[in-house]
Amino acid sequence: MTIKLVAYGIAKDILGKHQMEIQLEAVNNLGDLKEWLCQQYPDFQKLRSLSLAVNEAYQDDDFALNTEDEVVIIPPVSGG
Amino acid sequence: MTIKLVAYGIAKDILGKHQMEIQLEAVNNLGDLKEWLCQQYPDFQKLRSLSLAVNEAYQDDDFALNTEDEVVIIPPVSGG
Amino acid sequence: MLDIQIHSTPLDTQTCIDFTSHPNAGGNTVFVGTVREFTKGKKVLRLEFESYEPMAIKEMTKIAKLAEEKWSTLAISIHHRVGVLSIGELAVVIAVSTPHRKASFEACEFMIDTLKETVPIWKKEIFEDGEVWVAAHP
Amino acid sequence: MLDIQIHSTPLDTQTCIDFTSHPNAGGNTVFVGTVREFTKGKKVLRLEFESYEPMAIKEMTKIAKLAEEKWSTLAISIHHRVGVLSIGELAVVIAVSTPHRKASFEACEFMIDTLKETVPIWKKEIFEDGEVWVAAHP
Numbered sequence: 001m002t003i004k005l006v007a008y009g010i011a012k013d014i015l016g017k018h019q020m021e022i023q024l025e026a027v028n029n030l031g032d033l034k035e036w037l038c039q040q041y042p043d044f045q046k047l048r049s050l051s052l053a054v055n056e057a058y059q060d061d062d063f064a065l066n067t068e069d070e071v072v073i074i075p076p077v078s079g080g
Numbered sequence: 081m082t083i084k085l086v087a088y089g090i091a092k093d094i095l096g097k098h099q100m101e102i103q104l105e106a107v108n109n110l111g112d113l114k115e116w117l118c119q120q121y122p123d124f125q126k127l128r129s130l131s132l133a134v135n136e137a138y139q140d141d142d143f144a145l146n147t148e149d150e151v152v153i154i155p156p157v158s159g160g
Numbered sequence: 161m162l163d164i165q166i167h168s169t170p171l172d173t174q175t176c177i178d179f180t181s182h183p184n185a186g187g188n189t190v191f192v193g194t195v196r197e198f199t200k201g202k203k204v205l206r207l208e209f210e211s212y213e214p215m216a217i218k219e220m221t222k223i224a225k226l227a228e229e230k231w232s233t234l235a236i237s238i239h240h241r242v243g244v245l246s247i248g249e250l251a252v253v254i255a256v257s258t259p260h261r262k263a264s265f266e267a268c269e270f271m272i273d274t275l276k277e278t279v280p281i282w283k284k285e286i287f288e289d290g291e292v293w294v295a296a297h298p
Numbered sequence: 299m300l301d302i303q304i305h306s307t308p309l310d311t312q313t314c315i316d317f318t319s320h321p322n323a324g325g326n327t328v329f330v331g332t333v334r335e336f337t338k339g340k341k342v343l344r345l346e347f348e349s350y351e352p353m354a355i356k357e358m359t360k361i362a363k364l365a366e367e368k369w370s371t372l373a374i375s376i377h378h379r380v381g382v383l384s385i386g387e388l389a390v391v392i393a394v395s396t397p398h399r400k401a402s403f404e405a406c407e408f409m410i411d412t413l414k415e416t417v418p419i420w421k422k423e424i425f426e427d428g429e430v431w432v433a434a435h436p
Contacts, residue, residue, distance in 0.1 A: 048434060058416075072339070080414040089284075127296055158275060159282040160240075187331065194395075197322060
């Protein structure tokens with residue numbers, strides 16, 4: 001399926017771009033996607049945390065993905 | 081000896097004036113003066129607390145009084 | 161750095177914040193005490209604050225120095241209003257800056273709590289049918 | 299009453315305080331987060347804040363609603379800055395009013411603590427010899 005990835009902060013540096021579209025097989029939920037990201041871009045494994053958001057909200061690993069979903073990569077936040 | 085009394089807040093209302101001079105015998109320290117005040121003006125006994133200050137600072141009951149001292153009567157404070 | 165003042169004219173929060181701004185400050189907490197409209201359901205028309213000014217300044221300075229020592233504050237500003245105040249006006253502003261934020265909350269809360277216990281300032285609430293010195297009686 | 303905003307221009311503390319002024323407010327606590335000059339002894343030249351804005355607004359609103367429910371706050375204003383900031387500029391202002399003061403300290407501290415944990419905003423510190431996304435690595 002087709003997933004649109006959006007990255008902020010250090011995730012943007014690791015991905016090398018702010019947005020990209022990827023074609024994935026055998027990825028059903030956010031947990032699978034996170035695993036894929038950490039394999040393709042090992043620098044994600046070095047972060048203090050890695051969260052994913054869909055629909056402008058944090059979602060759990062078992063959140064089911066549909067084609068055309070936009071997934072936002074949220075590295076450790078540091079506002080305030 | 082001669083003591084100058086200064087009163088603020090409700091103490092001013094109880095005393096009936098902001099300042100007064102009193103002549104006292106058998107009063108050696110602030111504890112004695114407090115007792116005298118509570119006898120002469122029983123409304124002082126109804127307050128939540130009663131403190132006395134000399135030299136712009138709270139002083140204990142055993143603070144020795146000298147003639148011409150200025151004693152400030154501090155009823156319960158309520159600033160802020 | 162301490163800035164301790166008593167004013168008979170309206171207080172300005174920004175003045176206190178500006179005093180405490182500091183290049184090493186990571187947290188800046190400000191407490192603003194305002195005059196409430198109701199006390200135990202009774203409508204307050206206005207308030208009068210009276211202070212024993214020289215001692216009030218000394219006691220506020222003492223509080224600020226205790227906070228400075230305990231929390232290594234960078235700057236503290238305490239301004240207290242006296243005189244006649246309308247509803248909504250500022251009675252007190254306490255601003256404090258520290259390198260890290262937790263200390264600024266603790267120091268600010270310590271200062272307002274202690275101010276209310278020790279600083280010789282008295283508040284009278286004026287109602288339609290009378291007036292009362294706040295907290296004078298048990 | 300909630301006022302949650304993200305600005306790319308300088309923040310104004312007084313605007314947040316004014317929003318939270320309320321006739322029943324007895325306490326008004328304001329936290330101001332500023333940009334510090336040194337991090338672990340290294341001189342910071344400037345900072346860049348980046349946000350995932352729609353979600354950041356949602357998360358800040360969520361935090362404000364939690365505080366509103368838990369401490370029965372009267373009004374809350376949270377303004378967060380994004381873009382390039384110089385030393386001493388305001389990164390965040392959180393103002394909250396409550397009928398009694400203890401609640402305003404607790405609510406304000408809860409909000410800044412939670413904001414720093416959950417709101418998708420990222421801070422990059424720029425030094426003379428490089429730059430780093432703050433808190434990205436363990």
